[in-house]
Amino acid sequence: MFEFRNVTRQFGSKTAVDSVTLDIPAGQMVGIIGRSGAGKSTLLRMINRLADPTSGSIRFGDRNVSQLKGADLRRWHRDCAMIFQQFNLVPRLDVLTNVLLGRLNHRSTVSSILSMFTREERIMAIAALERLGIEQTALQPAGTLSGGQQQRVAIARALMQEPKVVLADEPIASLDPLNAKIVMDALKSINERDGITVITNLHTLDTARAYCQRIIGMAAGRVVFDGSADELTSEAVHRIYGAAGGAELDETITSTSINVPVAAMKMQPAGSISPLALHGA
Template structure:
């Protein structure tokens, strides 16, 4: 379980996140929603310790994450895998090598520097790519792929870290509708097939309602909504987003279509 207690972050005089308290159960798929500047990205970056909290505590399975330093912190960042909006791949390297970089934290420093991948690591990386129908692209340069394909490579890289938690920061923000569905289905498959907890920032309320089993709404750095997707009425959404509500309440495919297809994929993978 992930426990966030009184988490606060200041940038100078600006309060980006203020006294956030959350309990996230194992195997949950939680969407963090809110307008731009609400503190969503800062919250996820603090959980991964890419951003240091000003106050508060993060606990995962009874371990105080905010106290970690050195190698213990590097291992935590592998366990709490981050997926970014802009993929963070090395474009000139092939797809397989980009995925294998998710194994660096498990390797001795000499092997990490020389990238002397073991046969086991390569097999794990190819298996992760195969989960998302990407194994055939393993030899291609990462920058030759479409945006949706690159994000699936980034998800495969996160998966080979063997994480207990995946933190996805606006993973579909730069994707078209078709690739948005592919990427969200991939995250849902990981959640349902492997039981990995997913905490994802989303801009679209329709997607959040369709894929997530819980929504956390943020405004001005504070949690102002925490509940099931069906509890987030249009009236609550308008209060949360204000003038932006019309932009984020898109009309998309029905939730059962998206979810059933992703779960079918998970069943096939099993």
């Protein structure tokens, strides 16, 4: 169970996350949506302690995540895997080695420096790549892969951590619709097959509805919606994205579906929100 209590993050005079209070039970798949600057990425970064709360607390089970230091913080970085929009791979290293880097928090400093990965760890890495359908790329430099393949390598690396939680910060933002589906299917499999809590920031409403048991909408650093996909009504969407004057929202302009008509992607009705306004950060 995650417990967020009045979690706030300020950058100078700007409040990026404002008094967020949430409970997230173990094993949920949660999508966080909202406009650019809504606080989605900052919230995820505080969970993984890439940023510290200005005030409030984040607890996971009996651990106060917001106060962890030293070895306890390193163990949390092992248990809480992070998948980034830009993959964060080492382009010159081969795919297998990139995946094996997910074991670093399980190893001593000396063995990590010497890259002394065991046979069992290498088998585990190949199995992770097979699960993502990219085992044939194991010996290629990671930088030679397509964006969709690189994101799958990043997911395989996360699996190597044997995490209790997976965070994904806009994991499909730079991918084409087909690769977006493959990546989201992989995250859904991790949630359902392994029982791992998955929390992901998304900028597409159809993806959140299709994959997430629970959707959290943020606006100006605050949670303004918290419910199921069925509860994400037009009124709730307007509350999240701030459509002025009841302007119509054409959700097809943010769709990841490969079946969305080309005309719908090219044409935007008068008074609707622009695609740029819906892209999260």
